[in-house]
Amino acid sequence: MSTDTSVHDGATEPEPDEPPSPSLARHGDFNKLWLGQAISAFGSEITTLALPLTAIIYLQASATQLGIMSMLRELAFLGPMLFFGVLVDRMRRRPLMVTADLGRFLLIGMIPVLAFLDSLTMIALYVAAFGIGCLSVIFDLAYRSYLPGIVSREQLMAGNSRLQATDSLSQITGPGLAGVLVQLMRAPFALAVDAVSFLVSAVSIMAVRKKEPPIERAPEDLGRGWRGVFADIGAGLKITLRHPVIRALAGNSATFNFFSVLMLTLFVLYATREFNLSPAALGAIFAAFGVGGLLGAMSLGTLLGKLGYGRLLIFVYILAVVPIMAIPVVDGPPLVAGILFGVIHFIVGFGIVGSNIAEMTLRQLIVPQNILGRVNASFRFLIGGLVPIAALIAGLLGDGIGLRATLVVTAVGIPLSLVWLIASPIPRLRTVEDAERVAS
Incomplete structure (x- = not known):
């Protein structure tokens, strides 16, 4: 999307009764983004079930401990989200998505490792829950802001529809898949599959070829520190x-x-x-x-x-x-x-x-x-x-x-x-x- 919203991207505007969204079937960069987002969505659904089950089954967590863990995961949706929005606008979105996926790979991957070493504690799950929540918000904000940069304006509805369709599909099948994995592998070790899913997502997004334009900031915005962040x-x-x-x-x-x-x-x-x-x-x-x-x-x-x-x-x-x-x-x-x-x-x-x-x-x-x-x-x-x-x-x-x-x-x-x-x-x-x- 151009920063000047009054300028078209060179495409002819469709009439309302014509198909407004050219096919994305052969749009290589979008399909790589779509694959990465889909894998992340399924991974997140596995985390939603396997993480609390790890606390309940493996660590015998109390209701209060589960409440604290859930609160920490959701905490990113409050004040920190505003700062993450600034981050998404100040940095290139694709590297942010890759970093968020790699971060979730490491945070989730450490849980089965600690369980294998008999060193897993609720403190570790608290840290993982908060980190996963923050990184998930960053990924979500970044890919929603990145999409207009790789597809035409007429393709935005089709692109958003496909991304949302995978979210819906993950909500239908993800919990069932998570339940099977927990049943087969025990809760902490089912998270190993989840961790790998985020690694695969990162690789898929890294394969996107279209380069993002450099981030443009006015000279007066530079060097303002926290004042600039709050202004943004x-x-x-x-x-x-x-x-x-x-x-x-x-x-x-x-x-x-x-x-x-x-x-x-x-x-x-x-x-x-x-x-x-x-x-x-x-x-x-x-x-x-x-x-x-x-x-x-x-x-x-x-x-x-x-x-x-x-x-x-x-x-x-x-x-x-x-x-x-x-x-x-x-x-x-x-x-x-x-x-x-x-x-x-x-x-x-x-x-x-x-x-x-x-x-x-x-x-x-x-x-x-x-x-x-x-x-x-x-x-x-x-x-x-x-x-x-x-x-x-x-x-x-x-x-x-x-x-x-x-x-x-x-x-x-x-x-x-x-x-x-x-x-x-x-x-x-x-x-x-x-x-x-x-x-x-």
Whole structure:
């Protein structure tokens, strides 16, 4: 992406009813990036299960110790993310992704080695969890900011769709693969396979041939030390809060996340207490979400050609919102309730993954590439800041007014997030040119 968002890359803008995304099937550099991201996604899913199981089975960890480890892994999504956004904009993205993969290879690889030497402790797992969380955030921010530099603007939707499709596929199959590995190899040693996956990912990304342009910084930005870092963070926050499209996307996501976390926090408890659903049934329900997300990622190219960017985002977002409103009114015997919950999660998965892809593509089209890392970091920081608070409120409301009543509150609140999109310029954005015009 050019740093001047008012200049085209030389490609002719497609009409809304024409296929807007040229094929990526023979795009060697994208496919190497895609392979690296896919392997990292599957590796991360293995870590998600095998790391806590290592603590539980191998070290007999307490609930408090597991909570500390989980908190340390998620800590990177709070304040540190803003600094990582600056890092992504100040350095070339491909070396950062390679470094993040190699770092995860070393951190995860040390766990089975320490276990083999009978030296593994919870302190080591704490260090690994925090490091893995930080490196995963850096990798994610870097590849999302790197993609506009290796594909054309018309290919961004197709590229994001493929990257998101592998995320959805990893969510469907990753936990099962992790469970088999833990069963066969024991938890600490299953992580050895995970570590190798990050090494393979690093090699794949190193094979990308297209060179990144040098990082351009104004002379007055050099030598400012921490003042310059905080100024860069402020610049990312400023664009996120002041740009009419980015602000609407952030407000929409923050509102949706707040109310959806209320629902997600209580859904398992609600489904088991009210309908006596088994763990296997709950697993099938959540798998339906992943299947829907995979289908959504694969369908966006066709929908984009018919609807354009803005109306596509609103359409798939409605698919995410409306079915959620039906969760509190589901009734019937366990089998019927389980099927209905599965159908709801399938449609919601299609809508959420589709809206995530459309939203990410709009940010990449609108935000200049030299500040995209900071804007992505600011965006995710702002939309994630209310998540811990929402989880706490969910528990208080669930005990105070009851599970079903709390789910009714979420069903009423979630549609409010749609107002952010409708009241913004987003419905009028049909083509790449429209997005560039808003950015100018």
